[in-house]
Amino acid sequence: MxxxxxxxxxxxxxxxxxxxxxxxxxxxxxxxxxxxxxxxxxxxxxxxxxxxxxxxxxxxxxxxxxxxxxxxxxxxxxxxxxxxxxxxxxxxxxxxxxxxxxxxxxxxxxxxxxxxxxxxxxxxxxxxxxxxxxxxxxxxxxxxxxxxxxxxxxxxxxxxxxxxxxxxxxxxxxxxxxxxxxxxxxxxxxxxxxxxxxxxxxxxxxxxxxxxxxxxxxxxxxxxxxxxxxxxxAPPLIELGRLAGWSPLPITVREARRRCGPLREALAELPTLAPEADGGDVVAKTDGLCASFGNLLALDGVDLAVRAGTITAIMGRNGSGKSTLLSCLAGIKEPSCGNASVGQTPPADLSAAERIRTVGFVPQEASLLLYAQRVDEECATADEEHGLAPGTTAASVTAIAGELAPDRHPRDLSEGQQLALALGIVLAPAPRLVLLDEPTRGLDYEAKRSLVAILEMLRAKGVAIVVATHDVELVAQVADHAVVLAQGEVIANGGAREVICHTPAFAPQVAKVLSPLAWLTVGEVAAALEGSPS
Amino acid sequence: MAASLFGAAPGAAPALGAAERTIAVVVEFGSGQGLPASFALCVKEPSGATDAQALTDALVSRGLPAPTYSSAGLLCTIAGYPSTGCGARAPGGYSYWAYFHGGSSRWTYATDGPAERRADPAVPEGWRFEPSGHGNPSDAAPDRPSATASICPSTASPANQPASPASTTIPPSTVGVTTTTTSASTATTTMAPPAATVPVTRVTDRTAERPAAPAAVRPSAGSLTGTMVAVAALGLLITIGVVLTRRRRS
Amino acid sequence: MRRERTPHAVAWWIWAAGLALAALRTSNPLLLALLAAAIVVVCVARTPRDLQQSPLATFARVALIIILVRVVLQIVFGQRLPGHVLFTLPSVPMPSWAEGVSIGGPVSIEGLLSAITGGLRLAVVLLAFGAANALASPRAVLRSLPGLLHEVAVAITVALCFAPEVLASVRRIQQARLLRGRPTTGIAGMRGIAVPVLEDALDRSIQLAASMGARGFGRRPVSVSLARERTALATLILGSMILLVGGYGVLAGSSVVPGAAWLAGLGLAAVCLGVGLSGRRAARTRYRPAPVGLRSVACGASGWLSALLVVIAGVADASSITWSPWPLSWPQVTPLAFAAVVIALVPLLVAPGEARVAAARGTKIAVS
The missing domain is CATH 3.40.50.300 (P-loop containing nucleotide triphosphate hydrolases)
Structure with missing residues (x-):
């Protein structure tokens, strides 16, 4: 053909x-x-x-x-x-x-x-x-x-x-x-x-x-x-297959489930995983938050608390209000009822400069944040605008994106590099809260791996992170908490493990294979097996 | 009538200032049908006034209807003439009022409008009705002489004595035409006695060229019914629109 | 053939064009206001409910701006015809070479009324097209163009899609700039926004062109001779040009273009001939062409009948459609002119309301 x-x-x-x-x-x-x-x-x-x-x-x-x-x-x-x-x-x-x-x-x-x-x-x-x-x-x-x-x-x-x-x-x-x-x-x-x-x-x-x-x-x-x-x-399913030494590798969850009996038994004997850390102080919270676009109610009474040093994943169907929730937290969308606050103040009341120092927001199209002609120019203007010492942004970008050629045009970078550059710029003023909207869109596995590393590093530094995403594997890898939205309402809110294992639509492959055990990633399984005496 | 609701008639009282000058205005009803008729007026205007203002003042001071203009600002009638049409198409061209600037030797076809032209004592304004003009400088100029001195002789005198009610001579070129004469210095509506003695009847009385009576150009009184009904209908439509919009929104 | 349920999209546009013509033929503010109200009522009553934002609102806003601009221009530079002076602005003496331009000076009621009337006339034309946009998508109209004009129609369609998309992308970029605390207004702000917006726009155009190409746009029919197609196209273009000149003559009131009505007729005939010549070009087919029936005819005809009535009213009594503030008088609306407004409302009768359309289709309309 x-x-x-x-x-x-x-x-x-x-x-x-x-x-x-x-x-x-x-x-x-x-x-x-x-x-x-x-x-x-x-x-x-x-x-x-x-x-x-x-x-x-x-x-x-x-x-x-x-x-x-x-x-x-x-x-x-x-x-x-x-x-x-x-x-x-x-x-x-x-x-x-x-x-x-x-x-x-x-x-x-x-x-x-x-x-x-x-x-x-x-x-x-x-x-x-x-x-x-x-x-x-x-x-x-x-x-x-x-x-x-x-x-x-x-x-x-x-x-x-x-x-x-x-x-x-x-x-x-x-x-x-x-x-x-x-x-x-x-x-x-x-x-x-x-x-x-x-x-x-x-x-x-x-x-x-x-x-x-x-x-x-x-x-x-x-x-x-x-x-x-x-x-x-390789997707997690294949990695799990490699770990367990299955051959030929299972392609569907069903195949894997048929084969994973021994693995499941071995894991069932292992101690249950420690619950996630609670994190530090509440950095941001919403109270009965609503937001609307004309007649359309995008958020309907959302209660949420985000703590320092944790990663909260927001999931839900297309159009369930994820992006709107982030916009409210970032202070670029006025709530129509209830309130959102970062620290003690509603972010919408902050001045632009204060807001940037408090909340960092990377929108769905990260490239929108970039508009200079060169990478170094982009960093320099960011320093100037954010009132930072020259070089701060460049250092932040290097820490996240690695060395980028300073004379590259930001729009010529790959999606992963653009995201990293935008993230580096947003993080330069050291905000306490970082919001990411659909960060893995268009990223390949390599880029996704480095994003996970960045997020873990930020969490270790005590930054509160909120990620709105469709990518269940990302949630499985990094999230501490998960919130599921439907029609602007919270329908599930709790520890990531609990929430995504009990919501079939959002369960990652490893959880589907090993259900009813609550394992989320291949990494966890591998670490547990290594640590176990068998 | 309707206009009176808005206050005083237009052009009734230009402010009298120290810088008043005498402006010469020539109006010719044309010689299209072999019925030439014209009049010349001299009117006092403050320095900022326009030719349009001078024309209005001159006519009103004579008790003639003020000129009317189309919504686009084109001059339609002078002294109520013509009674229908405004720059209307006529065999061979258009019938319209042509506007000229005077000078010491001849009339020049104006390229601007009377409302943009500041009245100038040295530049008389000339109006000639063209029964089939072309709307360009090839149209015939007024027959009367174009110099201020010939139209308003008294103002040309160096002393510029304000109180000498002198009659103008009939220029020899306007053969067989009855013309008006004006009292040069007191033509404004302050109504000095000599002005009152210069009645409209001095304008030529040949029937075909006689300016129409004011009532002929204005809509007749008592036809406000059309207006009222229309306003009521407008109100009704607006109400329906608002109700429908509300219902769609809810 | 399906039964006709609503007037054809083209019928709405014809209706609107007729009313725009009627508006252009009159300078009577009361008649203009009545026409505007009639257009708005029909539009509000018959706009499909799923249209999120009615284009009429946008057009109305522009119309209002036009009236305001005319008034401001009149106050600052306007004609200083004698009248009832409201207030006097300090006037700026102009050098002799700019004698014709006047700034400041006395502002009269007459001048303002003339500016408002002039603005109102344009406003009604805009409202007519806003209503046409709301009542029937311009794309639906373009779909009905003869096959010969298909390429042109698609180009216009794409252009029509383009404007709202550029606006959307400006909004997104402004929001993103806000996130970095950048100015979103002023010259500096505009510069930063213009580049990404243009890049975005260019990207989208290319993507759309590719998508259209990949879906068979612009395929040449094998069966039609090139010579015939060219003749048809040439006739059509020439005809449209003649029609344009003639139409302008008719609108401008006969005195500008000699024999305007004849020219317009000739142009129309040439356009029809061109379309007829190209009619056999069967390379394209049309999916579910909307049926044309009595409703469409009544709808389209009402607009033009309205225009005709305005013209007749003018012939019968010029003062009923032409109005001038010099001298001041109340605008009159004669029974004939009034009939023109009533006729403009005919679509309310022939086009069923939304609920009845939905019932006929057998679908439910969500009422929030």
Missing amino acids: IRFAGTWFRYGSSWVVRDLDLEVADGELLVVVGPTGSGKTTLLKMIDGLVPHFSGGELRGDVIVAGHSIRDTPPTELAGTVGYVGQDPAASFVTDLVEEEIAYAMENLGIEPAVMRRRVEEALDLMSLHELRDRRLTTLSGGQRQRVAIAAVLAAAPRILVLDEPTAALDPGAAEEVLSSLTRLVHDVGMTVVLAEHRLERVLPFADRVVLLDGQGGMVAGEPGAVMADSAL
Whole structure:
């Protein structure tokens, strides 16, 4: 169906794709994984001809898609064959209603109105969008948008579906929904699906084959189990399998549970884990906090206390009020009732300068905090604005991000580096409270590991940290407390271990495997096994 | 009528200051149909006044209706003439009032409007009705001489004696035309006796060119019903709008 | 064919255009205010409920600003026609080369009324288009354009999406700057915001272009001859230009462009010919085209009938649609002009309210 034949590609001087040979069979679900910058997106876009026709750059060799060479077939001509869904589905919307968006590609292809009508209904059914057919695209949640974007390319009945990080912005439930819809397509319609994803734990169970890019132009392809056996990137499930010495490695939680009897018994005899430390003083708290956007109540009576030296995770579906809660704590959103306070004062009452010294907030798009042309300039202006001694910010950035070339443009850095730089700037005035909104979005495993290290270091220093996230594995690794929000209300609040083990939707893989034991991470298990006499 | 609700009639009382100058105004109803008629007026204006003010004052002091303007500021009627249309299309061009600046030798077609032009004793303002003009300098200029000295001779005298009610001579060029004469120095509405002796009837009485009576250009009195009904309807629509908006919000 | 439930999107825009035309033909403030009120009432009563923020509010705000600006300009630079002086601003003597410009001086009731009326006229035009935007998405209108204009329509659609997105990105960036305690206003603030906003905007445009390309936008039909398509396009463009000139002539009151009505008719004919020539281009199809029926016709026609009535009212009695504050008088609304306003309200009858639309569709409307 798709054949990369000795394909090389580069935008500038260095090759992003080197001598790639790969064949994707009809009806296969292929997952492309690899660190940031390893060329996943480029590879995906080649299948649709967007690279090189839209991007420019130099292509050697060829890619044959359903018998067409992408060299002489522009994306427009491939529209009936390949459906491409980019990283940000909202950026691809052309019309303004769900139904029209789904019909758009078919209209361009000149499909008979009667056929078009039938296919729109099919696409609505496949993606469970029936209820939403008359809705405006701007009123949809992230998961719904992703499903509409997929339905919009599906309706044109392509033989190949290409998706770039389809679950990056989704909560675990919505991600599950999208991925199972995709599996249904592969099974029922025989569609060929190629998708790129950072969150392996989500997609691995659905993959027929995995392509692992190493970032140096190298590539491994094969069955998920085989590829994962010696991959540096691995979800917790695989790591647990390696630890327990299972072979072949389990790909799904179900497989692992069937095999983990002995492990579970061994762990059950070990002493129960010590409860989390209570932490220090209360740094921030909310009392019956509400916040609204027009008629929409985003937060409805939230009570919360954040203590020094702890990490609190805030979880919940898309649109459950996580970001709004952080905005209230950061003082950039006025509560409509109740109050939020940091120390003794509501953060909204603080002056800008005081607020920066008290609360550090890294928004979902960390890059928004960066606007200088060079890294060193960024640090220097931050010193000036925050009234710090020259060099303070630079030191803080180095402590967190490592050495960054001072003359790099901040927007050219990778997502992980941008986050670290933004975090370094925010932390320079030494705030007592740090808020992070969805920090692992777009981060690969390596970057995520260093984020965990940073968070642990901050906790040790006695900083209170609040993280709003969909990433259950991150929560499992670092959080002391967890709060689950639904429709702006707190539905669970307590120790992270207790909360996430008892909320199936938010349980990490290790907890699912070892349930009913309350183990959260492979690290914990490994440490416990080492310490035990057996 | 309606205007009286707003107070005094426009142009009734320009402030009399020390810096009053005499402004010459020439109005010609044109010679389109072989019925030439014109009059010249001299009016005292304070130094900041505009040509538009001078024209109004001159007409009002004669008991003639003040000029009317369109909503865009185009001059429509002088002394109630013409009774319909404002810069309306006519065979071969437009029928409109052309505006000229005078000078010692000739009239020049004005490129500005009377409201932007500061009245100047040395530059008489000339108005000529063009029954089929083109709206550009090719349109015919007033027949009367263009120099202040010929229009308001007394002011041209070096002494500038204020109290000499002198009649202007009929210029030889305006053949067969009955013209008004003005009392040069006391033409303002302070109503010195000589002004009262210069009645409207001095304006040519040829029927076709006779300025219409004031009542003809104003909407007739007693038709406020239309206004009232419209205001009531407006109120009703606004109420409906507010009620609907409330209901949507709730 | 589906049954027609609501007027077609295009019908709403035609209605609004008719009313805008009516407004442009009159300088009677009372009639203008009535037209504005009629537009607002129809819009408020028939705007779909799921529209989060009605564009009408935005347009109304702009309209108000226009009136204010006109009044301020009138006070500062306005025409100094004689009238009832309210107050006198100190006037600035201008050098001889700027004789025509006057600053300050006496401010009269007449001048202010003239400024308000002039502003009101533009305001009604804006309100008409705000209402059209609220009642029917401009994208729905563009979808109904003939296939020949499809590329143009999509370009406009994208531009229409673009403005709100830029606003959204300005808001996000301002908020992020607030987090770093940076100024968000003033020149320094603007500079810092402009660069990321432009970068963002450019990124989005490229992504959208790629998405459109990947979904088959701009595919050339094989069956239609290039020559025919070009002829059709040329006819269409030429026709639109003639229509534009003619239309301007009609609006400006006949004296500017000779034979304006003829030109407009010729232009319209050429446009129709162009569309007809291109009509066989079947490369694109349309998904569930909205049916056009009596409701749409009544809705569109009411706007133009209203404009026609205003014109007739003017012919019958010029003073009913033209009004000038020199000399001051109460604006009159004659029965004919009044009928124009009543006709403008016809869509209230032919377009069903939200509840009935929902019932017809068989879906429930959430009422919060």
